[in-house]
Amino acid sequence: MKAIIETQGQQLIVHEGDVLLVNRYVGSKAGDVINLDKVLWIGEGPAAKIGVPYVDGAVVKATLLENKRGKKICVFKKKRRQGYERRRGHRQELSVIKIESISI
Numbered sequence: 001m002k003a004i005i006e007t008q009g010q011q012l013i014v015h016e017g018d019v020l021l022v023n024r025y026v027g028s029k030a031g032d033v034i035n036l037d038k039v040l041w042i043g044e045g046p047a048a049k050i051g052v053p054y055v056d057g058a059v060v061k062a063t064l065l066e067n068k069r070g071k072k073i074c075v076f077k078k079k080r081r082q083g084y085e086r087r088r089g090h091r092q093e094l095s096v097i098k099i100e101s102i103s104i
Contacts, residue, residue: 001102004041005060011040014060014099024093028064034097036060042104049104058104062097070094 004013008023025034039058040051049055070092077086 001042002044003039003058003060003102005036006038006040006054007036014102016099016102018099019065020062020097020099021094022097024067024095025064028067028095030064030066032064033100034062034064036062042102055104058102060102061100063100065096065098067093067095 002013002015004011006012008025010022012020012022014020025032028034037054037059039055039060040053042049042051042055042058049058051058073090073092075088075090078084
Protein backbone atom coordinates (compact mmCIF):
# COMPACT_ATOMS: atom_id res chain seq x y z
CA MET A 1 0.00 0.00 0.00
CA LYS A 2 1.10 3.56 -0.70
CA ALA A 3 0.31 6.82 1.09
CA ILE A 4 1.14 10.52 1.02
CA ILE A 5 1.74 11.86 4.52
CA GLU A 6 2.51 15.24 6.02
CA THR A 7 5.12 15.35 8.77
CA GLN A 8 7.47 18.03 10.05
CA GLY A 9 6.26 20.46 7.39
CA GLN A 10 7.03 18.06 4.52
CA GLN A 11 4.80 15.96 2.30
CA LEU A 12 6.24 12.51 1.54
CA ILE A 13 5.17 9.52 -0.56
CA VAL A 14 5.71 6.37 1.53
CA HIS A 15 5.45 2.58 1.14
CA GLU A 16 5.67 -0.03 3.89
CA GLY A 17 9.31 -0.74 4.73
CA ASP A 18 10.64 2.64 3.52
CA VAL A 19 13.43 4.29 5.52
CA LEU A 20 13.14 8.10 5.56
CA LEU A 21 15.22 11.02 6.75
CA VAL A 22 13.04 13.78 8.26
CA ASN A 23 13.48 16.73 10.63
CA ARG A 24 14.00 15.62 14.22
CA TYR A 25 11.07 14.62 16.42
CA VAL A 26 11.76 16.54 19.63
CA GLY A 27 11.68 14.47 22.80
CA SER A 28 11.85 11.08 21.08
CA LYS A 29 14.56 8.45 21.16
CA ALA A 30 15.53 5.37 19.15
CA GLY A 31 12.93 2.61 19.23
CA ASP A 32 9.91 4.89 19.77
CA VAL A 33 6.81 4.24 17.68
CA ILE A 34 5.43 7.31 15.91
CA ASN A 35 1.83 7.47 14.67
CA LEU A 36 1.50 9.74 11.65
CA ASP A 37 -2.19 10.59 11.29
CA LYS A 38 -1.92 13.44 8.78
CA VAL A 39 -2.51 11.22 5.73
CA LEU A 40 -3.39 13.18 2.58
CA TRP A 41 -3.85 10.21 0.23
CA ILE A 42 -3.92 6.44 0.76
CA GLY A 43 -4.36 3.34 -1.39
CA GLU A 44 -3.58 2.32 -4.95
CA GLY A 45 -5.48 2.47 -8.21
CA PRO A 46 -9.24 3.13 -8.21
CA ALA A 47 -9.54 2.19 -4.50
CA ALA A 48 -7.41 5.19 -3.43
CA LYS A 49 -8.88 7.65 -0.94
CA ILE A 50 -8.15 11.36 -1.05
CA GLY A 51 -8.47 13.40 2.11
CA VAL A 52 -10.07 16.82 2.50
CA PRO A 53 -7.53 17.78 3.88
CA TYR A 54 -6.79 14.46 5.65
CA VAL A 55 -8.22 10.93 5.33
CA ASP A 56 -10.34 10.08 8.40
CA GLY A 57 -9.06 7.10 10.40
CA ALA A 58 -5.92 6.57 8.30
CA VAL A 59 -2.72 5.99 10.28
CA VAL A 60 0.86 5.35 9.22
CA LYS A 61 2.98 3.75 11.96
CA ALA A 62 6.72 4.36 11.93
CA THR A 63 9.62 3.36 14.18
CA LEU A 64 12.36 5.84 15.01
CA LEU A 65 15.69 4.20 14.17
CA GLU A 66 18.06 6.99 15.23
CA ASN A 67 18.51 10.70 15.77
CA LYS A 68 21.49 12.29 14.05
CA ARG A 69 22.82 15.49 12.55
CA GLY A 70 23.12 16.29 8.87
CA LYS A 71 26.12 17.54 6.94
CA LYS A 72 27.57 20.89 7.90
CA ILE A 73 26.54 23.77 5.68
CA CYS A 74 28.77 26.82 5.47
CA VAL A 75 26.97 30.15 4.99
CA PHE A 76 29.32 32.87 3.75
CA LYS A 77 28.27 36.46 3.08
CA LYS A 78 30.40 39.17 1.58
CA LYS A 79 29.95 42.72 0.30
CA ARG A 80 32.75 43.64 -2.01
CA ARG A 81 34.88 46.68 -1.31
CA GLN A 82 33.16 47.21 2.06
CA GLY A 83 35.32 45.02 4.29
CA TYR A 84 32.25 42.97 5.26
CA GLU A 85 32.59 39.20 5.54
CA ARG A 86 30.51 36.88 7.65
CA ARG A 87 30.87 33.12 8.05
CA ARG A 88 28.34 30.94 9.83
CA GLY A 89 27.68 27.21 9.86
CA HIS A 90 24.60 25.07 10.35
CA ARG A 91 23.88 21.37 10.96
CA GLN A 92 20.29 20.18 10.69
CA GLU A 93 18.92 17.90 13.41
CA LEU A 94 17.47 14.79 11.70
CA SER A 95 15.56 11.60 12.55
CA VAL A 96 15.74 8.33 10.62
CA ILE A 97 12.36 6.55 10.58
CA LYS A 98 11.14 3.26 9.11
CA ILE A 99 7.54 2.91 7.92
CA GLU A 100 6.09 -0.21 9.58
CA SER A 101 2.42 -0.20 8.52
CA ILE A 102 -0.14 1.80 6.57
CA SER A 103 -3.79 1.31 7.56
CA ILE A 104 -7.18 2.91 7.07
